[in-house]
Amino acid sequence: MSELSVNHLLGIKYLQEKDIQLIFETADHFKEVINRPIKKVPSLRDITIANLFFENSTRTKLSFELAEKRLSADVINFSAGQSSVKKGETLIDTVNNILSMKVDMVVMRHPNPGAGVFLSKHVKANIINAGDGAHEHPTQALLDSYSIRERLGDVAGKNVVIVGDILHSRVALSNIFALKLQGANVMVCGPKTLLPKYIDKLGVKVETNLRKALQWCDVANMLRVQNERMDISYFPSTREYTQQFGVNKELLDSLDKEITIMHPGPINRGVEITSDVADSKQAIILDQVQNGVAVRMAVIYLLASKIKQ
Amino acid sequence: MSQKVLLNATAVNIILHRLACQLIENHNDFSNTVLIGIQPRGKYLANRLANMLTTEYKIKNLQLGHLDITFYRDDFRRGDKIHEANTTEINFVVEDKKVVFIDDVLYTGRSIRAALTAIQSFGRPNEIELLTLIDRRFSRHLPIQPNYRGRQVDAINEEKVKVNWKENEGEDTVYLIND
Numbered sequence: 331m332s333e334l335s336v337n338h339l340l341g342i343k344y345l346q347e348k349d350i351q352l353i354f355e356t357a358d359h360f361k362e363v364i365n366r367p368i369k370k371v372p373s374l375r376d377i378t379i380a381n382l383f384f385e386n387s388t389r390t391k392l393s394f395e396l397a398e399k400r401l402s403a404d405v406i407n408f409s410a411g412q413s414s415v416k417k418g419e420t421l422i423d424t425v426n427n428i429l430s431m432k433v434d435m436v437v438m439r440h441p442n443p444g445a446g447v448f449l450s451k452h453v454k455a456n457i458i459n460a461g462d463g464a465h466e467h468p469t470q471a472l473l474d475s476y477s478i479r480e481r482l483g484d485v486a487g488k489n490v491v492i493v494g495d496i497l498h499s500r501v502a503l504s505n506i507f508a509l510k511l512q513g514a515n516v517m518v519c520g521p522k523t524l525l526p527k528y529i530d531k532l533g534v535k536v537e538t539n540l541r542k543a544l545q546w547c548d549v550a551n552m553l554r555v556q557n558e559r560m561d562i563s564y565f566p567s568t569r570e571y572t573q574q575f576g577v578n579k580e581l582l583d584s585l586d587k588e589i590t591i592m593h594p595g596p597i598n599r600g601v602e603i604t605s606d607v608a609d610s611k612q613a614i615i616l617d618q619v620q621n622g623v624a625v626r627m628a629v630i631y632l633l634a635s636k637i638k639q
Numbered sequence: 640m641s642q643k644v645l646l647n648a649t650a651v652n653i654i655l656h657r658l659a660c661q662l663i664e665n666h667n668d669f670s671n672t673v674l675i676g677i678q679p680r681g682k683y684l685a686n687r688l689a690n691m692l693t694t695e696y697k698i699k700n701l702q703l704g705h706l707d708i709t710f711y712r713d714d715f716r717r718g719d720k721i722h723e724a725n726t727t728e729i730n731f732v733v734e735d736k737k738v739v740f741i742d743d744v745l746y747t748g749r750s751i752r753a754a755l756t757a758i759q760s761f762g763r764p765n766e767i768e769l770l771t772l773i774d775r776r777f778s779r780h781l782p783i784q785p786n787y788r789g790r791q792v793d794a795i796n797e798e799k800v801k802v803n804w805k806e807n808e809g810e811d812t813v814y815l816i817n818d
Contacts, residue, residue, distance in 0.1 A: 368760040371710035
């Protein structure tokens with residue numbers, strides 16, 4: 331089998347198209363594994379993985395931990411809230427202390443963009459970026475593309491619109507890189523204040539009218555409004571945002587085709603999408619969560635195969 | 640590189656018929672038996688035997704599956720070679736069934752060891768048997784022996800046994816290859 335061209339998963343930016351295909355093919359096998367009566371394989375039983383979460387997470391942390399355990403790896407968890415980081419320890423010191431306990435791989439979420447890249451240059455371990463600030467969230471983009479591939483057969487040639495808070499979204503950036511790499515057409519749609527100024531330089535279409543965007547697309551990936559990252563007001567009110575950029579059943583029914591709805595979670599029900607849309611057959615939000623485990627298993631397995639004894 | 644024909648198409652055909660008959664002797668109508676081909680190469684032998692049992696020996700409702708052992712191997716990260724995973728297709732429960740593992744060549748026994756672990760993910764079989772076309776005896780690393788064997792071969796370790804199938808390589812032939 332060919333192997334990944336990288337030793338760390340720091341961002342989609344560093345991957346090649348064939349890496350994505352290899353991850354997806356491997357994930358297909360793991361998806362079969364996690365639907366068995368016994369959902370576990372012993373591949374990584376001599377590997378220890380540290381999950382370092384310097385920022386809150388529910389889904390990603392659970393998904394990584396489950397993926398690691400289904401591969402039989404030993405797992406240690408770390409949350410910044412309850413640690414010596416509060417006492418002023420630096421990132422490298424924290425990680426090196428953990429690594430001196432013989433850890434082979436690090437899954438890290440950090441509020442600062444580039445934290446994963448920085449770490450990969452200073453410590454000896456394979457790093458998986460589980461989200462670094464507003465920069466990248468590669469495994470989310472991979473599972474999003476994997477879910478599109480599962481639903482529509484292929485990613486190449488599909489029209490995908492990413493709606494909402496593009497400015498603060500690492501999911502948006504990683505998705506743009508991943509979708510472009512696989513030959514999809516990408517559009518971003520949101521209030522002008524939440525669209526980065528030079529976003530079109532990435533080769534994506536820009537649209538501020540949601541109806542036009544939905545009419546164009548095969549898939550709409552609805553992002554959450556990240557209130558926690560907003561230090562100023564980017565739109566007058568949540569209600570006004572919903573009126574212009576929220577997807578509801580009437581809007582979907584008024585289109586002349588059926589589009590697929592995605593959401594990376596957590597959903598603000600009634601803000602970016604209404605409950606009837608989130609729970610409809612057009613939404614693949616829960617498939618995304620299930621695929622997340624299989625895709626993360628594939629990433630961990632492929633990176634672990636590069637750790638020589 | 641030199642190669643020698645161990646079994647030609649006629650010999651392979653005779654052996655397949657014998658193996659099919661031996662299976663029928665022990666499993667009657669196969670109502671409680673499932674055949675599992677070990678991926679990647681055992682699949683062809685398993686398909687061939689299953690086809691022979693259904694068409695020529697009129698066995699009905701034969702259950703056939705394929706098991707991939709990649710994630711159960713004991714040499715992960717222990718060599719330069721990265722093993723490619725294959726599809727596992729087992730659309731039935733093996734709980735309380737008689738399972739027959741089918742592989743083309745039995746060499747060190749490590750693949751079968753992995754298969755014994757892998758099959759547990761699909762239930763607890765009543766018993767497991769092993770059928771192999773070529774048994775390279777004297778080269779075992781583990782205490783594993785076949786219940787049904789096509790041909791026993793005393794090959795030295797540098798030699799390789801390669802089984803070719805009509806549906807894949809265009810001929811039913813077993814070669815002994817010396818690099």
